[in-house]
Amino acid sequence: MAEAKVAKPFNVRRFLIFLLIGVVLVLLIAGVISITGVWNTILLEPILNFLVLMSKYFLGSFGIAVIVLTILLRLVMFPLTMKQLQSSKAMQAIGPKMKELQKKYAKDQQKLNQEVMKLYKEEGVNPLGCAFPMLIQFPIWIALYQSVIQALAYTPENLLGLSKQLYSSAVIRGALPLNHHFLWLDLTKGDIFMAILTVASMWALQKMSVQPNADPQQQSMNRIMLWVMPLMFGLFSLSLPSGLSLYWVVSNIISMILQYRVTGWGTLTMPSLPSFLKRGALQPVDNPAAKTEGTASTGKKAVKGVAPEQSGAKADGASSEKKEAVGGDVISQRKKDSHGKRRSKRKD
Amino acid sequence: MFDSKQTKLKKTLIIAILLAALALAGCAGTRGWPATVSEGGTLYVATMDGRVLALNPDSGSRRWDWQPTAKQGGQTASFLSCGAGGSLVGGLLYGAPAIANGLVYVAFHTGMVYAIDAVSGTQKWDYDLRSTVSGGVAVDNNTVFIGSSNGNLSALDAGNGSLKWGFSAENEVWATPAVVDGVVYFGSLDHSLYALNAADGTKKWAFKTGGGIASTPLVVEGVVYVGSFDNKFYAIDADTGMQKWVFEGAGNWFWSQAAYNNGTIYAGCLDHNVYAIDAGNGTLVWPKPFDAGSLVKASPVITGGMLAVASEVGKVYGLDLKTGEKKWEFDNITAKVLSPLCAAGDTVYINSEDNKLYALNGETGRQVWGIPLTK
Numbered sequence A: 001m002a003e004a005k006v007a008k009p010f011n012v013r014r015f016l017i018f019l020l021i022g023v024v025l026v027l028l029i030a031g032v033i034s035i036t037g038v039w040n041t042i043l044l045e046p047i048l049n050f051l052v053l054m055s056k057y058f059l060g061s062f063g064i065a066v067i068v069l070t071i072l073l074r075l076v077m078f079p080l081t082m083k084q085l086q087s088s089k090a091m092q093a094i095g096p097k098m099k100e101l102q103k104k105y106a107k108d109q110q111k112l113n114q115e116v117m118k119l120y121k122e123e124g125v126n127p128l129g130c131a132f133p134m135l136i137q138f139p140i141w142i143a144l145y146q147s148v149i150q151a152l153a154y155t156p157e158n159l160l161g162l163s164k165q166l167y168s169s170a171v172i173r174g175a176l177p178l179n180h181h182f183l184w185l186d187l188t189k190g191d192i193f194m195a196i197l198t199v200a201s202m203w204a205l206q207k208m209s210v211q212p213n214a215d216p217q218q219q220s221m222n223r224i225m226l227w228v229m230p231l232m233f234g235l236f237s238l239s240l241p242s243g244l245s246l247y248w249v250v251s252n253i254i255s256m257i258l259q260y261r262v263t264g265w266g267t268l269t270m271p272s273l274p275s276f277l278k279r280g281a282l283q284p285v286d287n288p289a290a291k292t293e294g295t296a297s298t299g300k301k302a303v304k305g306v307a308p309e310q311s312g313a314k315a316d317g318a319s320s321e322k323k324e325a326v327g328g329d330v331i332s333q334r335k336k337d338s339h340g341k342r343r344s345k346r347k348d
Numbered sequence B: 001m002f003d004s005k006q007t008k009l010k011k012t013l014i015i016a017i018l019l020a021a022l023a024l025a026g027c028a029g030t031r032g033w034p035a036t037v038s039e040g041g042t043l044y045v046a047t048m049d050g051r052v053l054a055l056n057p058d059s060g061s062r063r064w065d066w067q068p069t070a071k072q073g074g075q076t077a078s079f080l081s082c083g084a085g086g087s088l089v090g091g092l093l094y095g096a097p098a099i100a101n102g103l104v105y106v107a108f109h110t111g112m113v114y115a116i117d118a119v120s121g122t123q124k125w126d127y128d129l130r131s132t133v134s135g136g137v138a139v140d141n142n143t144v145f146i147g148s149s150n151g152n153l154s155a156l157d158a159g160n161g162s163l164k165w166g167f168s169a170e171n172e173v174w175a176t177p178a179v180v181d182g183v184v185y186f187g188s189l190d191h192s193l194y195a196l197n198a199a200d201g202t203k204k205w206a207f208k209t210g211g212g213i214a215s216t217p218l219v220v221e222g223v224v225y226v227g228s229f230d231n232k233f234y235a236i237d238a239d240t241g242m243q244k245w246v247f248e249g250a251g252n253w254f255w256s257q258a259a260y261n262n263g264t265i266y267a268g269c270l271d272h273n274v275y276a277i278d279a280g281n282g283t284l285v286w287p288k289p290f291d292a293g294s295l296v297k298a299s300p301v302i303t304g305g306m307l308a309v310a311s312e313v314g315k316v317y318g319l320d321l322k323t324g325e326k327k328w329e330f331d332n333i334t335a336k337v338l339s340p341l342c343a344a345g346d347t348v349y350i351n352s353e354d355n356k357l358y359a360l361n362g363e364t365g366r367q368v369w370g371i372p373l374t375k
Helices: A012-029 A033-055 A060-075 A078-093 A095-104 A109-123 A131-152 A156-165 A169-172 A192-209 A216-239 A242-263 A272-280 A288-298 A308-315 A320-326 A330-347 B005-025
Strands: B036-037 B041-045 B054-057 B062-066 B098-100 B105-109 B110-117 B124-126 B136-142 B141-145 B151-157 B162-170 B179-181 B185-188 B194-196 B202-206 B219-222 B223-227 B233-237 B244-246 B258-261 B262-269 B273-278 B301-303 B305-309 B317-318 B326-330 B341-344 B347-354 B355-361 B367-372
Touching: A012 A033, A033 A060, A033 A131, A033 A156, A033 A169, A060 A078, A060 A131, A060 A242, A078 A095, A078 A242, A095 A109, A131 A156, A131 A242, A156 B244, A192 A216, A192 A242, A216 A242, B036 B098, B036 B347, B041 B347, B054 B105, B098 B136, B105 B136, B110 B141, B136 B179, B141 B185, B151 B185, B179 B219, B185 B223, B194 B223, B219 B258, B223 B262, B233 B262, B258 B301, B301 B341, B301 B347
Parallel strands: none
Antiparallel strands: B036 B041, B041 B054, B054 B062, B098 B105, B105 B110, B110 B124, B136 B141, B141 B151, B151 B162, B179 B185, B185 B194, B194 B202, B219 B223, B223 B233, B233 B244, B258 B262, B262 B273, B301 B305, B305 B317, B317 B326, B341 B347, B347 B355, B355 B367
């Protein structure tokens, strides 16, 4: 006999989203609207005009407007950011198992893919969980970035371009040109102190995000990543308008707060000055043994004496024993050692 | 499924390149809007690549070609900034040179002002304003007037380049000043139009509008005509600074000098329209404004009995002065046109953003010649 079919409930929200995407695609293909036009109308112009309007009402200060808008946008995107961070944490938690599978099926790519998919299913992890929220947020960051550059209008061409993006409100148009002085900054010019703040905040964020790894090659990669991006943005901050550095610094600080809520301090530690000088500032950042020490001394996970990736695994329902059984790698062994040492110290 | 070390490195590099491109995207497109002036049978042309040329107006052939020999001070561009023409020896140019006393005066965006011999093309003097310049220069009675981004209007001795006096506005001065009957008129981004005594820089009056003023004022028969970023166009008594009338029908900023002919003011606007306004009462003269299709930043000129107008996308139109009806259209320019147009006799000269100069017959719109201005 025919089995009774279970009808899927009709998802109105999903239907409307697909309908909207479909209509936009048809209009794009038909040439009724352009990609630039859609981008400007939906993202750039609302953010830009809001920024100009806020400059008018927040003591005429563009600096305060940048800070407020960055915070507001981060609030709007808070659910997405948290989803991304949690997915990222979950992915990191199954890292040792993944590594074991890689080792086990190094010569059989197909089997490896199958096993990985199986692992994702077992652990309830969506590999696109990190990418999707990030993809959605990315256009908003670009639009905010463009808005800051355009609103500053530090060249005549910028101001001419700005005239095309502004709404016809007399309040908005009358607000220009914006006051580009904020604290000690001329927001249209690069600033050494803002460059230092950009490097420091980006470095700290990277340190919080990076996960410990025993693989020397991976360690080396992490070290490069840890310095290349902050230094690159530091270089930009020296040359590009400091209004952008202000946006980067505020955005980084918010990201750090969110990152802390999800993963704690990560590999970011606050070593005492003597040990810092003794060890040297450019020591490998993700030496697991050193990291565990640091975490124990300062991180919020240190209360339990558990390294971040372990706590992450626990949060996802995987016990440390299970991790060791599957992974059995150097990290797990070192963690085990460090736990033992710490426990014995406490006993003493 | 998994990334090898090489793939990860590649990914990192791609992200770095994308971020670098993103970071630099903000300063893309800053190129200046250099213009041309005609004096004594010679065209003096400022170019997109930071040079000044003297050309034969009939053929476009060069009489001399000048550029600063090396960076001589001024506001230099940082290595990532493309905002000040970092790769150019002299920097970017906004506006036209000014000619007087056998000298050509030109101000670069870097803040360097130069005087060049009009016949030989050799440099006579230079002066560093120590602030960027986003407009042209005006000369009158042995004095050169230049506005700069630090809010100053500087008056230099035209003979030796020494500073005579300076006046500080409350915000940047991007507009080219106008000097008439011993009074210098200029707008500032502080929303005001200023009138100063040209001899000593003392303020006669200041007229406040609702937006920044970046266009050159037009002074005719004791009235100053100027458009503002508040979408309004003003007529102000040149003696008292009192408003005579205001035109409020535009949909965007005014950013070009108006033209005048027989009691009518012709003003280009960033709302794509060209307005013909009665100089006496501020009412519209044409049945409807002329729609140029894209923003009108280049100042219109009257030549060959027509109003020559250029839109941002490079289309040039010849309009009937009385009705605004389009008489001809020239669409062979494939680059932006933002520089003020120049009229001499029946010919209109147009600097385009691809560093070319076009000479068109003002009456018919036919091209007389078109030459690249590159070295």
